[in-house]
Amino acid sequence: MGLLSEGRPLSWPETKKNAHIVHKVGIQQFLSLYHKHKDRKDTLKWGDEVEYTLLKFDDKTERVQLSLMGPHILNTLQVPENSDPVHHQSKWRPEYASFMIEGTPGATPYGGCYLHFNIVESNLKLRRQQLAEMLEGTGTEAMSLTGFARFGCPGFTTPEHDPKEDNAASLSLFFPDSAIWSGHPRYRTLTRNIRERRGDNPAINVPVFKDKHTPSPFVEEFPTDVRGTAARGALPDHIYMDCMGFGMGLSCLQVTFQACDVDEGRHLYDQLSVICPILASLAASSCIYRGMLSDLDSRMNIIEASVDDRTEEERGLKPLKEDRYVIPKSRYSSIDCYLANKDYNDKEVVYNKEAFETLKKGGVDDLLAQHIAHLFVRDPISLFAEKLKQSSDSETDHFENIQSTNWQSMRFKPPPSHDSPIGWRVEFRPLDLSLTDIENAAFVVFVVLVSRAILSFQLNFYIPMSKAEENMRRSQLRDAVNSQKFYFRKSVVPEDEEEAKDHPPQSHDHEYTEMSINTIINGKDEFPGLIPLVRMYVNSVEMDVDTRCTVLNYLRFISKKASGELMTTASWTRKFVSSHPDYKQDSVVSEKITYDLYKEMKMISNGEKPCPEVTGNLVSKSPDKYKVLDCPPPKAEK
Template structure:
């Protein structure tokens, strides 16, 4: 989450009046940026990571863990001590949705040299120590994706009750408004999503059926006015607020490409990895105090911001709305952007035809035009009175309004107006890990992958409908071991760009296209299997052997790749599996899918100890020492 505008937020009815104004000027702003920088070349390969943290209080006396709602004060202190004092401070701090959350990034982006990989973990360590130093006694900083008892009675400090029937922002039965960041953007988004949708958001996550879990599992909600009873599904954990999704933590990486063409190519190639890396980083098996049957947050967060009306969801005929929209605004991408990907664009793409024509008439090519025209079928969700009338030549707030609230697995990011920043892509599906070592490993793995893709001109593209199927598989329990994923067999063939938009692109997939991919396990994709696929780790190792890398950096990188390799093979557990096993073995667990305060306390106490390095966890992290020479031959 970047720096936020201050101002007077409009309610949904007021925002709705300006929706066309925002779209119209957003397109003008995009065209102004595009025309200024479309020919820009030779930008440096910069990149950076974003880690989201939760602020947690350990109540040792009562053996309870609570989320501390003082993120705003912590953030202010960190910014005052950091970037406001020294513009070159090594860390930057930004707000996040929950008032118990903060986001940390490196102060400066990392560059293109291999030695930069050796500084990632050190910078993450700085962030953790810096934020921890301003916390109160008994408080700690946690990199966990979802707080197991989020939405249970008394899960915050100070404790607040939800306000389902009073005037409130989310009207949740479980999630108090005080747990939302106090900046008006977040409460406005929450309220306007609910108002636009015409009802509260509905999140139903399948419960994990253990030996003593009631069957069917059906909850009663005493405060319910009937909405929850209609929305909740048997054998599912029901949630009803944006905070259940946006109140989770993730790990993201943004890359600056050399040019717009390279950014589009990377966007497409990395899109195919989103489900694979999400399953590899799975870390969120618990919701609202229950053990779920999923391991990743993606579907939860997607439902938590689904502002589509009943008409847009296809439940009623279109009368007051313009489009039938197939997905939430938080979901997987819907079209490839490079000419290589054109023939694999096999998903029905809802676009605003007028905007599409405007872009085409202005000289934007078909693929980029339809991408933008698809993003712009959405309404703006948050608008400030002071930001309605803008200078379209030098500002991009209206474009960013819609761009930044289409939360997809990948984000294609044009340069801000009049800035040194180039064309960027953001990789968004990863779950945050417990330790700085793990988070660094996942980040370095993805960055190395981009370098190999660009250096060897690799092609991982498969039909986008298959990527969507992979996204569904990736969220399932233990998908790393049991899931099968569509993946491209021959990645060295390279693509034959269809520059004129004809032939294969218009004929759909040719016969060869159907044979380009097959179902593989994550172990095969990452580590390789003879006769099926050579594996990403061997390809990365080959790349490293051909690069000049100092011994220290090489050792660090190989350590990271070893973690990824062993997670993929099942030799090491994902965080989700490790958490499940911890709960299953806990003496207080009754095989009923319930996570009590005591179980939650013991779990997060253990997590904190591992994250701080006070305790080893070989099931998650493997052995403490690693001979770098061992990794070169795998």
């Protein structure tokens, strides 16, 4: 969701004029936060975020559209938390688009109580039920979808809006401004300022899936826009999209952990970043864009391009003259550097030298200073007139302005304010959404359990950053689970000290190799695999029988996903489209196919129809089996 400041949003020229204030004061605000909280100790707390998509079905015309009802139902959804801030069971927040809405667990996050693993699914079901009650009688369904198949096609929203007449912020050929969340000016401001800072519309090019009758080369014809140009960023054999909405309109599943201290947070950030592409492949569910089958199964590349506000100079297309840095990647990407071990940072990190020196002089170590300074090569892209004047010692908006608009696969999060009860956190961000609550619960619990195994067994997943970036690229390819191999460390348990001495620390080639996801998750020969390691952790702790059964149920599901026994949602979607009687093997996903696809998905989501190809024998719990977040307070696990 990001920082939601109130006030008058500044234009891009006004924002650019004041960017130096944000850079200077923002670094001072981080320093103040750091020294206030660098010695604090906390216990494990964690929670998930699900971004739901609102779909309107018209059974008479056999058509489905994105419903722009999000802002209209948010206030009502928030009544329980506003009337009882202590005991509410869910929280609701806006997201980028009016057809999206974000739900999280309630006032009390999950923690070190193992029974919490048993109530994740119940809380997800509660949220879905609350949305269903809110939407009853409207013909609108809330579904956990990553993307919408005909996003950007004519009339894809209800009410319908013409992008040619409704695109002052986006200047998009396909995406009307009315689809952007209307309840807060942040989102339209971001859309406009990203485009204006870049000097052109974002150019999102997704390789099209070449079927038997797909034209080759595949070249689209586009209408001329208000500037007299026609999609000048479009590439042949690619599906073209042209604004922030195409990326930030995609939904995801995120998991946030509170670490026991800043050092544990940095360690988890590093180790979990290596797992990001592996789980992104397993959770892949987004393969159709603008009504066309693509050759990708996951969303990261699309979002990365949609918010790429780098100028031509920053992209290296022109010599530096007006700008200060050549920046290799968009502000949405995989991470750029590890925070707890410099030996594996084998790629040059572009960072703000002045910010780095200020942080160093302020007592921050090199690696953390470099991380914060590399965030501060970016300009603020959403700034409010009333928030320009900020205190360095008691406010954090300028730091959060930069922090919350660097959207990376992992996010390292300091306490949100100087007097906050919330500690140092890391956010795991690469997961696409699954259709059912039990699948999403399985992924959430697995990520949490991997983090516990990392800490308990001192696991070491480090590989060179260049290899981790290559893994992220591979993770998005079609059927990556079965078709790709990924760089992974050969030995993830602590090495014998004598064996470690046999290799100089600057040489890491001997430490990793390419593995299948099946090997990484399930193990093979001498490599233990993540599932066996997590099982070892589960067996090492005191967990009640029922919770253990739930966890093992989830682990079997993840194991079968990795082995290829179960399909990813993306692979199932491709199979549905390719077998539809209206599909002409030309990569086109028509309105009729889209309607039938989402009717099927709706029945699967609501438990009306099983989908054993995707979910296998996952056993869902009754939503009433546990009181949501009603858990005894045993000794918390750090």
